[in-house]
Amino acid sequence: MKRLFPILGVVTAALLVYALYMALIGAPTEQTMGNVQRIFYYHVPSAWTAFVLFFVNFGASIVYLVKRKVAADRVALVSAEVGVVFCTVVLVTGPIWARPVWGIWWTWDMRLTSTLVLWLIYVSYLFLRRFSSSGETPTLAAALAVLGALCVPFVYFSIWFFRTQHPQPVMGGGGSIDPRMLHVLLINWLAFSCFAFLVCWSRYRLEKLQREVDQAHALESLMAPRGSVR
Amino acid sequence: MKGNNAYLFAAYALTWIIHITYLATIVSRYSQLKREIDSLRKNK
């Protein structure tokens, strides 16, 4: 297991470099938007990765509520955090793309708006984890994760209908996509998925270590002779 | 259209800045914890 991590690291790095090359040079230039459209190859895969991670968070939270396994709680925490990171990337690249193309920094486009709401929901989840008292954190967080995940279809439907009533510029093109562009998009998604997996794994190991340290501290204070202050 | 390349560069750069910042916090916390647990084990 220990050797798998560096191997995956090298593979992921190679994939990311290849995907970057394809995005910047390999993919054909878009007709109307020019080179700026290449942001698409980072913007969309980040969104997809974030959604997958939030789905993992949902699954892990349910597992925790049913089985009360600590590992499930750790997975939930990790997937939410990394998901928020990827969500942030979506929310940063979106406006940077929108500005040169449509002259505005923000558009209440389906993807951007729903990503914003998701970002808010999972940031509030992270706040709950940080602020709640440690004994009850896993349970409360899991409950919130379930509610948040159930909210997602409502987010989509409400924004979809709102947009049909108040049409906005659509980012990423509504129609069919050039197969070469689709190919580059999928490569970037694969690369970022591997990257996300590695980041989650690292964060998971950090969390395990954190709990080990906390336990060691607790043990130490228990065993310290009474009256002595360490 | 040429000026738009600056936006492309900014988007890609910021993406990696965000990811690397997050990874850096993980790595620094990890090494800090490693030092802590090593010192705890030594004092046992």
Add this chain to the structure above:
Amino acid sequence: MSAPAGITRVTLLKDLRLEWRSKDASNSMLFFSLLVVVVFSFSFDPSAEESRQIAGGLIWVAFLFAAVVALNQTWAREIRNQVLDAYRVSPAPANSLFVAKVVGNFIFVSVLEALMTPLFIAFYRLRSIGPAWQLLVVAVLGTWALVVNGTFFAAMSLRTRSREIMLPLLLFPISLPAILAMVQATTAILNGEGARFWMTLLVTYDLVFTTVCLLLFETVLNAE
């Protein structure tokens, strides 16, 4: 009457009675609601034509503020008197407590809304083009959505640090689709347009979240 319903009724009546007797919290909240309406009127001063466009949003944001203030103190009495520990130990189903709290909060927030609405109508010279009874339905559905989630999150925030900011922090993001629906439905009805999609969304939202909150409340109450 079955035991759970009986417990719900008793808890609810106790809350209402206590609220009626103390009147401190209620009075300050009523005054706060009035203040919110006045502040909004000073901040947004539209003509009668525009008012119908933005009134939906304004009213619901004002209701949201009032609801959060009301919800924040919903469990305060229980915490002070360690009532929750008693509930955990007793065989009474946790859901009865939850339902009682939600209904009590709903009644209380509805009273606040009933007081704020005439003020809004007066200050903004509002006249609804669509049927007013539909506005009432939206008000009920929307308030229920806020109150059911709000009571649940208030229970979650009980032992968190910064309890009072935790409630809106948790409530607002998850309520966003419902808030969009409430505001859009209200605006549509005020302007004589159809609001069927938004009302359906609200009904579904209420059903889903009420069910899930009921299912999860006992877990949250016993989290330790």
